[in-house]
Amino acid sequence: MSATDRQKIVDSVPQTGFFGHPKGLFTLFFTEFWERFSYYGMRAILVYYMYYEVSKGGLGFPEDMALSIMSIYGSLVYMSGIIGGWLADRIFGTSKAVFYGGVLIMFGHILLAIPGNATLFFSSMIMIVLGTGLLKPNVSSIVGEIYSEQDNRRDAAFSIFYMGINLGGFISPLIVGAVGMNNFHLGFSIAAIGMFIGLIVYVVTRTKNLGLAGTIVHNPIPAEQKKKLFTWIGIGLVILALLVTVGILTGALTFKTFIKIVGVLGLLIPTMYFIVMYRSPKTTAVERSRIVAYIPLFIASIMFWAIQEQTSTVLASFADKRTQLDFAGIHISPAWFQSLNPLFIIALAPAFAWIWLKLGNRQPTIPQKFSLGLLFAGLSFLVILIPAYFGGANSLVNPLWLVLSYFIVVIGELCLSPVGLSATTKLAPAAFTAQMMSMWFLSNAAAQAINAQIVKFYTPDTEMLYFGVIGGVAIVLALILFLFSPKIQNFMKGIR
Structure with a gap:
């Protein structure tokens, strides 16, 4: 997208009206709020729905299989963002992608x-995987479009937007968890209603509040090439369906094989995308340098999300089976722990937004913020070692240890995640705006693809080794990233 187009979009959006930010932030804030309400509400009970016995309303899957499915599902959700980003960049724009994605999520x-x-x-x-792939990266890309590149409100806007995400994520596990742990299907119904409300908000307010944001196709496919491209896509899908059918019938495609395939794709797809963007004739020399700077940030993000996303797998099982749930005179639903992460983000996000604004040019650089995020992620896992060390594998753990672990990883998340969203919009080549945002979410896909391979090693007997090794590796990577931060900053070519 040219600088002229960027300014044209900014000029079409009312630049005040939502806490000193453009009115469009209201639309995007509440659209994402309701989408996250539906997603996190469903996710809070999903792993329990899989491994609980049929007599308790579940599917009766083995627990290790349920944990792996949860990781694979999470990986595919973010991996599908590449499809959503490509469709938005080349066919129908980010605005339509958000709408189509919401519809698919609701029906899922x-x-x-x-x-x-x-x-x-x-x-x-x-359906949920495909829908989230369309909606998630593109709604974040539109946030970037409603601000000029020089607008100092940009980082603060992503922090506010991120708070909206987590406000939905905080409320939904409490509601869906309370209802869904007694009746899973009723809980999933509440999630569907949440996405429906989000669609209504988006459709009713987007024209007035977003202007041209999301309506411009940044890198459209020439009309004469569309028919040929769609033909090849159709042939590819037919071949893929045949291969999957034959694989299942012959026994060659098993669940374990599928996990390995997703694990390879989780690392192979972003690698290929980095190469394509770097070598594209539409990418300038400055943009190539910024892509190089983005690579170590991407690797750090993978390590961070590999820890943070285990809140819905390993730590969910820990909450269900290793935590004292009758505490302070109340019975705690294990699904409620899923609200801790967004609760702490809601409490701390305004403080972090204020800190970055107050520090101005004196704030840590983007790579330094990433290293801090990774450091706190590692510490959050090391905290779990303490009750495991003193209490052993057979005792129930005081729930406050789990609360502390969530609190520490949230500090890391606020150093890394909203900053990563903002950095992605700044470092993205003009021809790959939405697809670069999809790349950011691919770091989460890669992390969960890796998790699908390693969560099966978690048992109460291996707790200390499991949490200790993963936490230790994160801290070492954080120190390495901090040491190389000045060099990475140089490759950003003026972006801070």
């Missing part, structure tokens, strides 16, 4: 709300 949750079998379950997962 409706399928979950229908009592059924594993086939219905996996069908719903496919």
